[in-house]
Amino acid sequence: MKLQTIVAAAFASSVFAATPAVAQDRAGWPDSFTVGTASQGGTYFAYGSGWANFVAENLGVSGGAEITGGPVQNMALVHTGDLKFGLTTMGPARESRDGESPLAPGMKMDNVCAMFPMYETPFSITALSSTGIKSISDIPDGATIGFGPAGSTSDTYFPRMMEALGVNFKRRNGSWSDLGGQLQDGLIDVVAFAAGIPIPAVSQLEVQTDVNIIGMNDEEAKKIVDQFPVSEFVIPASTYQSLDEPSRVVSMWNFAMVNCDMPESFVYEITKLTMENNEKMVSIHKAARFSVPENYSKNTVLPWHPGAARWFNENGYTIEAAAIK
CATH class of the missing domain: 3.40.190.10 (Periplasmic binding protein-like II)
Incomplete structure (x- = not known):
């Protein structure tokens, strides 16, 4: 038992010493997160729940999916901060930003930022x-x-x-x-x-x-x-x-979205993980074969989250400053 404790302590110490930047980058990260999807039996739920589990497993933050009414409700939940992440379609996203959401007419849902392209x-x-x-x-x-x-x-x-x-x-x-x-x-x-x-x-x-x-x-x-x-x-x-x-x-087109107030480093790491592991994403749902960086230009509605924009700009996909929240 003592030997196991010593080995575990030594391992933890070496990891901490080797990755001080990661620990610092995690400042402000939530303890858990939830992704707004849609009803069971649809692609949003299968894609969103699998993606949430993938992120949770790799970034060490508890995460999961929530069944919702879909893109329109997800826009409202992410805008208000009731959910930090969600999936949406460009049509409902535009109407919600313009204050034309049937759920809250007149409310301009402008605290929602784009993360990455999903599929059509x-x-x-x-x-x-x-x-x-x-x-x-x-x-x-x-x-x-x-x-x-x-x-x-x-x-x-x-x-x-x-x-x-x-x-x-x-x-x-x-x-x-x-x-x-x-x-x-x-x-x-x-x-x-x-x-x-x-x-x-x-x-x-x-x-x-x-x-x-x-x-x-x-x-x-x-x-x-x-x-x-x-x-x-x-x-x-x-x-x-x-x-x-x-x-x-x-x-x-569909995009993954995030409340614009989420920490830049957290959103950056999620975007990086998702965009650099398309094979894993396709294993979650075949529609993810379109979840590739090249399709970032399909977003003509939502401002980009700074963390997501940083990854795209670092990897040769230009997002102008004016398009970033």
């Missing part, structure tokens, strides 16, 4: 094959459509998109897992998903039943791109076993 969120539709719905125009008048959790990216934008495409529907909210179950049970007609691919709920659905994953035709895609802050996107056929060919849809 495709907007896609899933229906049971037995319904015969193979295209948006096949969706029957008055169909019940599940749009995800209230306040999510899907719930914020997909109903507007469906209206723009002339679809007359009844709106249903719920977690992706819950809506997938309702679709399988025939309680709703369609689920309008907005999440990074592959979406866990869709992957689970197609194992249990036959589904149609529905894209957009030329006219539909052009109309949506012209009216909303999205761009065209192609879901590769390899993403789901139900796809025989690539599916053309639209998408919106």
Whole structure:
């Protein structure tokens, strides 16, 4: 026992002596952190919880994920400091910064900073094959459509998109897992998903039943791109076993965000860890193959946190001072 104590003390002493800068850099670091994600069954929860665990394990700070309503609520929680980290989509982020959040109209959520790019969120539709719905125009008048959790990216934008495409529907909210179950049970007609691919709920659905994953035709895609802050996107056929060919849809970028008051050194180390270990991030969720430094330019909405900006600038990705909080 004495020998073990002596060895442990010697090891601790050597580590402390070898890394005084690290100890100094940790001034102001929180004892723990929580990442705002979204509902279970969606990509945000899988990505966010895995990322939080990865950061916690490597930086020695307790961390985890919290189930939330998604990007809109995450913007509010990070702005107020109730959560220090969160995941958001650029559309809801812009509306929240402009004071147009449906959760707090008039409140400009400007204490939220960007950390790193995540991936694009495709907007896609899933229906049971037995319904015969193979295209948006096949969706029957008055169909019940599940749009995800209230306040999510899907719930914020997909109903507007469906209206723009002339679809007359009844709106249903719920977690992706819950809506997938309702679709399988025939309680709703369609689920309008907005999440990074592959979406866990869709992957689970197609194992249990036959589904149609529905894209957009030329006219539909052009109309949506012209009216909303999205761009065209192609879901590769390899993403789901139900796809025989690539599916053309639209998408919106996602970024990890942080309360702007978090210590620069802490955010720097998290950004460094995430951006320099993409293979590990992809093992957490395949959508993370787009979580690479080159996509930093996709952020045109949020100011950059000084800690994140320092890492990008040190590694050849220029972020001007005016874009840093």
